[in-house]
Amino acid sequence: MSDSLKRSHSCGLLTKEAAGEQVVLCGWVAKRRDHGGLIFVDLRDRSGIVQIVVDPDDAGNSFTTAEAIRSEYVIKVAGKVRLRDAATVNPNLATGEIEVVAADLEVLNAAKTPPFYIQDDIDTDENLRLKYRYLDLRRPEMQKNLILRHKVTKLMRDYMDKNGFCEIETPMLTKSTPEGARDYLVPSRVNPGKFYALPQSPQIFKQILMVAGMERYFQIARCFRDEDLRADRQPEFTQLDIEMSFVDAEDIMEMMEGLMAYVFEGAMGKKIQLPMQRLTWDEAMDRFGSDKPDLRFGMELVNMSEAVKDSDFKVFNAIVEDGGVVKAINVKGYAAIPRRELDGLVEFVGIYGAKGLAWMQIQEDGSVKSPIAKFFSEAHLANILKTAAAEPGDLILFVADKPAVVAQALGALRLEMAKRRELIDEDMLTFAWVVDFPMFEYNDEEKRYVAMHHPFTAPRNEDLAMLATDPGKVYAKAYDMVLNGTEIGGGSIRIHRRDVQNEVFKAIGLTEEQAKEKFGFMMDAFEYGAPPHGGLAFGLDRLIMIMAKRDSIRDVIAFPKTQSASCLMTQAPNDVDEKQLRELHIRATLVKKDK
Known part of the structure; x- marks a missing residue:
C-alpha cells in the first residue's frame, strides 16, 4: 500500500450512500473470522465498526497478510464499499447495510493478546481494567462516555459565553487553608521549608475576581482533596466553577436551571421541566431523611x-x-x-x-x-x-x-x-433545589462549630444577630442542585463585608490572628469595594456519571485513581530518588502506625 494513501473515512460513519466508492480505512481489528476462502474482519475506530471482506480474488497478496492478523492489530484497508445482500444485513450495526471489499491491507502495528475482551459489558476486575486503561478506553461504551463528557463541556462553555461569562484560569499552586478536607501539599525548591497547596476549589480566587470587577466568571477547574474515596469521589476532580456579581440567589438558580436545560437537550436531546422544584433543607430532611432527596x-x-x-x-x-x-x-x-x-x-x-x-x-x-x-x-x-x-x-x-x-x-x-420494589424509573430526570441550609454543624471531635458549606457563605439577613449568640440556629443563603438523589452542584451567596466575615470566623473558632494568617489577603480585598456576589460549582464527573447511567465516576474519567488514590497504570504515587528530595530540602521519614 502506498504511503501516500491517507484515511478517507471513519469506519462507523460509512452508509449505503457510499456504495461503489473507493475508501481507505484505519483502525483496530475487533474480530477476524476465516470462512474458508473468505476472511471477514470487523474493523473498529472511535466512530464504530464496519465489516471488511478479504477475498483472494480481490485482495491479491494482501490475503496472506489478512490470514496473519489477530484481534487488536492496527491495520489500514483500501477497498470498495458495496451493499450487503439482504440476508446478510446486520440490523444491530450502524454500518450493517454495507461492507468494504478489501483491495489492499497493511498491518500498521501488531498487538499482543489483550488481558480482557475489547467489548462492552465485560465482567472483568476493575483493577485489571485500570492497569490496562489504554485497552479499557478502546471499548465503545468507555469512548462513548468520554465523547459525552466532551459534548457537555463544550455546551457549558457555549452557554456561559452566550450569557456574558468570562473563562478565567486561577492558580494551581496556592496557599494551604485546611478548613475542610486535607490539602495536597507541594514543596517549594526555591523557598526551603515552605509549601504550596493544590486547590480544593478556586473559591477564594473567584471571589477576588468579583472584587476585581470581572462580574461574571467561570472555569472548568481541576480541584484536589486528600480525603478518603468512594464511588463518586476522586483525589483530583473537575468542576464547572461559576461566580456572579450584583445578584441574589434567585438570579443564580434561574441562570443554572437554564444551563442544565441547555446541556441536557444539547447532549442527550432531553428537555427538562422548569422551574425546578424547591425544598428547604428542613423540609427535605423531614420528608426524605436526606438533603439530596431522590424524588423519582x-x-x-x-x-x-x-x-x-x-x-x-x-x-x-x-x-x-x-x-x-x-x-x-x-x-x-x-x-x-x-x-x-x-x-x-x-x-x-x-x-x-x-x-x-x-x-x-x-x-x-x-x-x-x-x-x-x-x-x-x-x-x-x-x-x-x-x-x-x-x-x-x-x-x-x-x-x-x-x-x-x-x-x-x-x-x-x-x-x-x-x-x-423497583420503584425507580432509571430514564427519569428529577431535578430539585435544596435551599436554606444550616450555616454550621457541630463537630463533636473538634468541639466547635464548622461551616456546613464553607466559611464564605453568607448567613440570612434575619439571622445575623445570632452569629455571636447562637450560631447553631443560623441559616445560610446556600443552595444545592439535586438530580435523582445526587447532589450535582452547590453554591451560595457570599459574604462581601469584612465585619460579617469576621463574625463567621469567630463562630467557627478562628481567632483574629488565625483568620488573618489564613485569609488576610482576602479580608484586605473586601475593604476595597467588594460587590454583593454569589456562585455555584457543578461536579462535572458526577454529572456525567448520571448522564451516562454509570455507577462510578471512574467510568467517565479517562485516567482515574483507585480507592487508595493510586494509578495502577503508571504506578503513581511512587518513590523519588534522594537527589530530588535534597533539592527540595526534604527528608522522608516513615512513621509506623499504631496497630
Whole structure:
C-alpha cells in the first residue's frame, strides 16, 4: 500500500450512500473470522465498526497478510464499499447495510493478546481494567462516555459565553487553608521549608475576581482533596466553577436551571421541566431523611410521634420524651415480606446508627401483624394506619431515635426499599433545589462549630444577630442542585463585608490572628469595594456519571485513581530518588502506625 494513501473515512460513519466508492480505512481489528476462502474482519475506530471482506480474488497478496492478523492489530484497508445482500444485513450495526471489499491491507502495528475482551459489558476486575486503561478506553461504551463528557463541556462553555461569562484560569499552586478536607501539599525548591497547596476549589480566587470587577466568571477547574474515596469521589476532580456579581440567589438558580436545560437537550436531546422544584433543607430532611432527596418515587418519611403517644410501648415513649422522634415509611404492597428479609433490614438500619427497626404488616382483612401490635390500643392502631396512609397489603417500617439518626437510617432504608420494589424509573430526570441550609454543624471531635458549606457563605439577613449568640440556629443563603438523589452542584451567596466575615470566623473558632494568617489577603480585598456576589460549582464527573447511567465516576474519567488514590497504570504515587528530595530540602521519614 502506498504511503501516500491517507484515511478517507471513519469506519462507523460509512452508509449505503457510499456504495461503489473507493475508501481507505484505519483502525483496530475487533474480530477476524476465516470462512474458508473468505476472511471477514470487523474493523473498529472511535466512530464504530464496519465489516471488511478479504477475498483472494480481490485482495491479491494482501490475503496472506489478512490470514496473519489477530484481534487488536492496527491495520489500514483500501477497498470498495458495496451493499450487503439482504440476508446478510446486520440490523444491530450502524454500518450493517454495507461492507468494504478489501483491495489492499497493511498491518500498521501488531498487538499482543489483550488481558480482557475489547467489548462492552465485560465482567472483568476493575483493577485489571485500570492497569490496562489504554485497552479499557478502546471499548465503545468507555469512548462513548468520554465523547459525552466532551459534548457537555463544550455546551457549558457555549452557554456561559452566550450569557456574558468570562473563562478565567486561577492558580494551581496556592496557599494551604485546611478548613475542610486535607490539602495536597507541594514543596517549594526555591523557598526551603515552605509549601504550596493544590486547590480544593478556586473559591477564594473567584471571589477576588468579583472584587476585581470581572462580574461574571467561570472555569472548568481541576480541584484536589486528600480525603478518603468512594464511588463518586476522586483525589483530583473537575468542576464547572461559576461566580456572579450584583445578584441574589434567585438570579443564580434561574441562570443554572437554564444551563442544565441547555446541556441536557444539547447532549442527550432531553428537555427538562422548569422551574425546578424547591425544598428547604428542613423540609427535605423531614420528608426524605436526606438533603439530596431522590424524588423519582414517593415513600416519604412520616412523623409517627403523635400517633404513638401515650401508648404502652415504652421504647417509643422514652425516645420521644428524651427529645427523639418516631418516624416510618409505608412500603406499599409489601406486607408479605419474608421474615428473613425483615431481619436483614434490622441490620441494614444499624449501619446508619439506628438501634432497631419495628414493623407492622397490614393483612388483607385490615388486621395488623406485628411484634409490637399488642402494645397499642385499637384507637392507636387506627391512628397509626391513618397517619401512614396504610392499606391492606402494606408494610410499615418504624425507626425511633434522635432526629439525625432517624433521618439517616430511614432515609437510607427508603432508598433501599425503592430499589428492592423497583420503584425507580432509571430514564427519569428529577431535578430539585435544596435551599436554606444550616450555616454550621457541630463537630463533636473538634468541639466547635464548622461551616456546613464553607466559611464564605453568607448567613440570612434575619439571622445575623445570632452569629455571636447562637450560631447553631443560623441559616445560610446556600443552595444545592439535586438530580435523582445526587447532589450535582452547590453554591451560595457570599459574604462581601469584612465585619460579617469576621463574625463567621469567630463562630467557627478562628481567632483574629488565625483568620488573618489564613485569609488576610482576602479580608484586605473586601475593604476595597467588594460587590454583593454569589456562585455555584457543578461536579462535572458526577454529572456525567448520571448522564451516562454509570455507577462510578471512574467510568467517565479517562485516567482515574483507585480507592487508595493510586494509578495502577503508571504506578503513581511512587518513590523519588534522594537527589530530588535534597533539592527540595526534604527528608522522608516513615512513621509506623499504631496497630
